[in-house]
Amino acid sequence: MSDLIIETKNLTKSYGSFKALDGLDLNVPEGVVYGLLGKNGAGKTTTLRIFMSLLKPTGGIVKVLGHTPQKMPLSLRQQIGYSSDSMQLIPWLKVGDILNYNGSFYDNWDTQYVKQWVERLNLPLDKRVFHLSRGNRQKLALVMAIGHRPKLLILDEPAGGLDPAARKEFLESMIELIHESGTSIILSSHLLTDLERISDCIGIIDDGKMKVEMNLENLKMTTRQIKIITQNNIKDANLDGVISLETSGNMLKVIFNDWKENKYHNLKQRFPEATIEVESLNLEEIFLAYTR
Numbered sequence: 001m002s003d004l005i006i007e008t009k010n011l012t013k014s015y016g017s018f019k020a021l022d023g024l025d026l027n028v029p030e031g032v033v034y035g036l037l038g039k040n041g042a043g044k045t046t047t048l049r050i051f052m053s054l055l056k057p058t059g060g061i062v063k064v065l066g067h068t069p070q071k072m073p074l075s076l077r078q079q080i081g082y083s084s085d086s087m088q089l090i091p092w093l094k095v096g097d098i099l100n101y102n103g104s105f106y107d108n109w110d111t112q113y114v115k116q117w118v119e120r121l122n123l124p125l126d127k128r129v130f131h132l133s134r135g136n137r138q139k140l141a142l143v144m145a146i147g148h149r150p151k152l153l154i155l156d157e158p159a160g161g162l163d164p165a166a167r168k169e170f171l172e173s174m175i176e177l178i179h180e181s182g183t184s185i186i187l188s189s190h191l192l193t194d195l196e197r198i199s200d201c202i203g204i205i206d207d208g209k210m211k212v213e214m215n216l217e218n219l220k221m222t223t224r225q226i227k228i229i230t231q232n233n234i235k236d237a238n239l240d241g242v243i244s245l246e247t248s249g250n251m252l253k254v255i256f257n258d259w260k261e262n263k264y265h266n267l268k269q270r271f272p273e274a275t276i277e278v279e280s281l282n283l284e285e286i287f288l289a290y291t292r
């Protein structure tokens, strides 16, 4: 088996003539936290639902734990945890009952581990689901997703309803702890500063296609904003590796996706009279550059 825990090649999903996924290539190495980013409607939920076999792709290849999701043996399915913002929890059940009920589907449900998380997240065991706040419902869904100590955890927008303190507790502590115990995690989120803190790898999708997929450190190292300030007209700069280019006054602002030291020297040679400033970007700025 390859060291990829999830792999897709040319994955498509159409609704009539509309392509929600349009030839998506995505690779999640084993043992990483993978942040899946995309604007509203980019195809994140569709992708994650295909991994869970909740949706059938129209074409292409998808392997999760080395298997096509629809043909995955039950013993492997039990090694996956999933939580989604739109997941329906039985509203009249109490938190404790719903956890027991959920646990009954798994041979490997770890009651002690679940108890630890319930305490840590302050979940009220005797409250009914319909009396829980949105944030507590999300926490419950998360505990349901990890109680069997999955090898792979798939989280669709897991922290949207959480307040900043709960998000910090969940995203930084929980993800870190789960990850430390050997679980590979793929999560989609619009909370880019949070994702930047916890992700090893990033995939940015746009209109159902992978725009860029890379180790976060490399992504930040190779994506740079360069300001070329000159009195000369360089509108037709004809530069390679550009993801975004803007001119304002006597400044050309370029974001490159293949930044290396020698590129600076090349630019200096091409524009000897110009002042050249190199700026690093955070994940949010990189995301905006790729999806603008």
Ligand code: ATP
Binding pocket: 015, 018, 020, 038, 039, 040, 041, 042, 043, 044, 045, 046, 047
């Ligand atoms: P968001 O960040 O808003 O949750 P997303 O990246 O998760 O967005 P998806 O939910 O995967 O996006 O949707 C991708 C595209 O597919 C959207 O344009 C959506 O409207 C469309 N879509 C999803 N489900 C259906 C459906 N059942 N029928 C038709 N179109 C659909």
